[in-house]
Amino acid sequence: MSAQADEHAIEVDVVRDVNGFLRALAVRALVYMGEQNCPFEEEFDGNDFCGATHLIARAGAEPLGTLRLRWFANFAKIERVAVVANARDGEAARALVTKAVTLAARKGYRRLIGYVDATLVTYWKRTQRVTVREQRPRLQFSGRDYVEVELAIAPPADAISADTPGLIMLRPEGAWDEPGVLDRSAERATLATAEAPWRSR
Ligand SMILES: CC(C)(COP(=O)(O)OP(=O)(O)OC[C@H]1O[C@@H](n2cnc3c(N)ncnc32)[C@H](O)[C@@H]1OP(=O)(O)O)[C@@H](O)C(=O)NCCC(=O)NCCS
Structure with a gap:
């Protein structure tokens, strides 16, 4: 692979330092605050440092997308999935969710939950085969409608225990x-x- 191709390859990292976190914040500020008019205090809701793991999708040093996982006793919750507007061709979003699923499965989780934008339910069903939790009420916050979905995942033989x-x-x-x-x-x-x-x- 040429050096130029490498530079444009999408990689997903677990955020482990302040620069990684700043990249995640930059994406969320652009996408949620900038595009969706989400107020600052609703976007940065007090859960970024509490039992959370952040992922960053990047091409070289440039952040393209982010995703937050929060860990509960027997399920993990996927949140804040966002890709910057000029990188939306499915690849970064797919890479982020794949990494989240792999990480959660390796930690022994069998169940992922998410509140997805109601306009994107078909997208998530098609791309990730999520199931809508029909018995759960829709939620409305930050000016948008959300539908609860879940995804069953299988821990590998070498899951952390x-x-x-x-x-x-x-x-x-x-x-x-x-x-x-x-x-x-x-x-x-x-x-x-x-x-x-x-x-x-
Ligand atoms: C969700 C997201 C990560 C998907 O990124 P992506 O896979 O690169 O793909 P796109 O943005 O091109 O969108 C994928 C599909 O959703 C549709 N879509 C995206 N935003 C939409 C919206 N607000 N309303 C309706 N449809 C929408 C696109 O038309 C596209 O449909 P298609 O696959 O049938 O052509 C990206 O759209 C994003 O960051 N959105 C803003 C943040 C957000 O809403 N996050 C998800 C919360 S559940």
Whole structure:
């Protein structure tokens, strides 16, 4: 693949730092506040730092889309799915939801819930095969109608559980298959306080 093609490839990351979070906020400000006139306090609703994981779809450094997952005891909730207007060709949205499903399944979840814009129910049924929760009432907030949908997902054999080896569980969210900083730390001999590794650099 050429360097130019790489630059335009869409990648989805779990947000792990402030810059990643700023990218997610930029997309949400553009899409929800800018396009849908959502008030700031309704968009940034107090749930961004509470039991939430943010995903960012990007081409190189440029954010294209975002999605928020919130984790409950036996279901996860997909929220704030947004793709910037000039990147709406289905690819970023598909990549974001695929990553969300993979992440939730690896964490052992079997059920995803979402409130989707009532005008997009057909889209979500077609693209993600969601089912409308007919017994649940529609909601209206931020000036729009929402319909509750769900998606059954299947955890893989290596889903994270209480019996997952400790060092795997300690790896960064979603990066459970790559050695992390604590794997390297575990290989190091126990250090006396005076031997802090940064002192010998
Ligand atoms: C939802 C979203 C992520 C989908 O992105 P995408 O897959 O790249 O695709 P598009 O935006 O081109 O839309 C996909 C389909 O939904 C339709 N659609 C998008 N917005 C719509 C709206 N407000 N009303 C009705 N239809 C709409 C498009 O016409 C298109 O239909 P088609 O597939 O039959 O041609 C993107 O439209 C978006 O960010 N929307 C604003 C934020 C939002 O509403 N999020 C979803 C909350 S449930």
